[in-house]
Amino acid sequence: MIKHVFFDLDNTLWDHRANAKLTLEQLFDQYTIGQEYSLRFDDFHKEYFTINENLWAQIRDGEIDKDHLRKHRFYDTFLFFGVDNMELAQKFEEGFLDQIIEFNVLVEGAKELLNYLRTKGYTLHILSNGFMEVTNRKCIESGIDTFFTTIISADEINVRKPQREIFEYALQRANANPSESVFIGDDWIADIEGALAFGMRAVFFDVFNDGFTAPNVNSVHKLAEIRKLL
Ligand SMILES: [Mg+2]
Structure with missing residues (x-):
């Protein structure tokens, strides 16, 4: 699915x-x-x-x-x-x-999760609200760029998450449908509400125990927990 x-x-x-x-x-x-x-x-x-x-x-x-x-x-x-x-x-x-x-410290368990997802055959993408000039460099310098098919910064079209247009743009670039896509992020509004509004599934990386919930959203506190979901 x-x-x-x-x-x-x-x-x-x-x-x-x-x-x-x-x-x-x-x-x-x-x-x-x-x-x-x-x-x-x-x-x-x-x-x-x-x-x-x-x-x-x-x-x-x-x-x-x-x-x-x-x-x-x-x-x-x-x-x-x-x-x-x-x-x-x-x-x-x-x-x-x-x-x-x-400095290129990754979140605990990031590389292990990406390896796991790649092994399971998922196609992986980045959609960041960060500055375009640094997004690619961060991925390259931290050694995770090769995991991703597309790396997209909201700056490219000057529209940020949670706006619908940036999800539309990202999925088009990735050649993906919302119904076969999941979004994983740590910002409840930008990442989770944005993805849900576009018809994607979402996993909330709840680092600070914010405790936001919504139907059809899984919350995890550690990246390793995502293995149980995908
Ligand atoms: Mg974030």
Whole structure:
């Protein structure tokens, strides 16, 4: 019945949170933020994490664009700690995008799952809301690109998940029908509601125990659990 498996990339397969933390730690040391501003990395990271997640949710909801995110995620973080410095924030932003590609930690069990699905004969695809210029590079550098028949970024047509058009575009590119396709992702609205609305099956990778549920949606907390479903 199911022939095509579509994956979200960030935090579903490619561990953005782990890689972002490693990158931030490197920048924090590079600009000696701890000494200059008497900040602890863990505090800085925790605040950045919250601010960044909120900005990405606003992008998903069409409230802001990615220039706004790039201008604000570090500026707002520093500002939280009383450091009003746009120049420093922009150095962090540029350094972050340059340096995060040095790190390629995958979500636990990602490669094992992809191997399993390939062995079972499924055709695998990526549909990411991330920046087009980095999606391919992440797949290549982390060594998972060869698993996928198509790797699609929403940027290609400038429409993001959960909008119907991007699912339509992705399935067309993959030569797949919704009824023979399943979507696996960690964002309830973008990945799961988007896929369901397009008539696909969906598996929610519920990393943070958000507990969202819907009829016909399986939730897993570890990627390895998906073996029971496919
Ligand atoms: Mg994701």
